[in-house]
Amino acid sequence: MLKYIRQAVQGFARRGEVRTAHGAFQTPAFMPVGTAGSVKAMAPESVRATGAEIILGNTYHLMLRPGAERVARFGGLHAFMNWPGPILTDSGGFQVMSLSGLRKITEDGVSFQSHIDGAKHMLTPERSMEIQRLLDADIAMAFDECVKYPADKKAVQKSMERSMRWARRSKDAFLDRDGYGLFGIVQGGMFEDLRMQSVRALTDIGFDGYAIGGLAVGEGQRTMFEVLDYTAHRLPDDKPRYLMGVGRPSDIVGAVKRGVDMFDCVMPSRSGRTGQAFTSHGVLNMRNARHIDDAAPLDAACGCPACRNYARGYIHHLFRSGEMLGGMLLTAHNIQFYQDLMKQIRVAIEAGAFDSFHDDFIARYAHDKKM
Numbered sequence: 001m002l003k004y005i006r007q008a009v010q011g012f013a014r015r016g017e018v019r020t021a022h023g024a025f026q027t028p029a030f031m032p033v034g035t036a037g038s039v040k041a042m043a044p045e046s047v048r049a050t051g052a053e054i055i056l057g058n059t060y061h062l063m064l065r066p067g068a069e070r071v072a073r074f075g076g077l078h079a080f081m082n083w084p085g086p087i088l089t090d091s092g093g094f095q096v097m098s099l100s101g102l103r104k105i106t107e108d109g110v111s112f113q114s115h116i117d118g119a120k121h122m123l124t125p126e127r128s129m130e131i132q133r134l135l136d137a138d139i140a141m142a143f144d145e146c147v148k149y150p151a152d153k154k155a156v157q158k159s160m161e162r163s164m165r166w167a168r169r170s171k172d173a174f175l176d177r178d179g180y181g182l183f184g185i186v187q188g189g190m191f192e193d194l195r196m197q198s199v200r201a202l203t204d205i206g207f208d209g210y211a212i213g214g215l216a217v218g219e220g221q222r223t224m225f226e227v228l229d230y231t232a233h234r235l236p237d238d239k240p241r242y243l244m245g246v247g248r249p250s251d252i253v254g255a256v257k258r259g260v261d262m263f264d265c266v267m268p269s270r271s272g273r274t275g276q277a278f279t280s281h282g283v284l285n286m287r288n289a290r291h292i293d294d295a296a297p298l299d300a301a302c303g304c305p306a307c308r309n310y311a312r313g314y315i316h317h318l319f320r321s322g323e324m325l326g327g328m329l330l331t332a333h334n335i336q337f338y339q340d341l342m343k344q345i346r347v348a349i350e351a352g353a354f355d356s357f358h359d360d361f362i363a364r365y366a367h368d369k370k371m
Contacts, residue, residue: 002139002181002208004240008350012233012259015349018209018240020086020138021179022078025053027240027261028345030252030338031088033269036061037071037081040269041324041331044083050304050332051339054086054138056264059131060095064114064121068134076136088264089137090244091128091170091185093144094213105145107162125169129182133175141211142170144185149217156189163187164201171205181208183242186231189214190223195231203236210235211242212260216251225254232259249278249341253361256345257354268338272331275319279337281364284312286330291316304336305329 008015016027032039032047035058039047047055057077062068074080077087096103096110103112109124125143132140144163147156167184174182184202188194202210212231215224228243232255235241242262243255252263268278277284279299284291294312306315306329318326348357 001176004238010349010352010354013256013349013354014259014261015346016261022084022086022138025086026346028256028342029054029262030342031056031264032335033264033266037077041273041328044081046332047335050336051343052335054088055083057087057089057135059089059092059128062135063131064116068131072134078136086138088139089132089135091141091143092123094146096123097146125166126173129170129173138180140174140182142167142182142184144187144213146214149219151189153191156191157194160187160194160198164198167202168205183207183209183211185211185213187214190219190227192230195227199234209240209242211244213244216245216247221251228255228258250362250365253358257358268334269331272334273327277330278334286315287319298333302333302336304333306333
């Protein structure tokens, strides 16, 4: 199993460390997303250089291509992609549910057609656990069902209850080893009573960590924070808490305030490829003509290669010219920004200054303003 060590607390905000079979990572932590065994536009060693200690891999995509058994023959995902540190893999449930007409849900699991070649597959809690073990994920996620937003309460309850039955099957199928862990996933939509039922069911089963799923699906930040207000602190205090698929910098700072330890999101890499740079004062659109003659760095407070070596005007030129280097530079910068943000959060909690850090950051970064 995993070991979680809580080192400091301010309010609900927690500073800690999670120890895994492939090393430790500090929390609060942001996990860059390596969907198919690669953080897009970055080499693994470059991801590591930003301060990232743990990354996320995608069960659904890796099971289809190149295949979990093939990855296992290479020695697991760590060896396959040259990432020596911890890896968390999602269960595949979210991606399968998003296939819409290409899948069918039963109590046993989900049958679906591959978006790549149309081949038929069946994903069950047991198969998801097997795939994640073959990938050698340090942290595996229980197989769950994520309903689309909005959905009526009856549909959400039915889905949540099935996810809890699948959580039990996932736990039963998980191979418990030292340094490896399984996280349960809280579901229940935007309904407090359903979320609390899910929390009770998962804690009764017992997991190495707990995730909050079904958020960042279009409900808006205010609603997301309302769900976290009544959910996060009710999860076991001695286990890490993970908010799946989140998010914007202000989302992360607000979620830490509510007791969340771990995050992942494609936003920093996807935004980098489309010309958006996260900085300490807001989001820059590097396609904007206002940058054409700007000799300043993206962010004077950042030490990434893009900020050390290139002017805004040059990066603007790269995007206007369709050069892939632009996306590479901004992706690396954005991942660096997110890792620097997490380090600042950890330092603030340790110093008992997180509340003031939170208020100052939100004031400077109001609505993740774009420039």
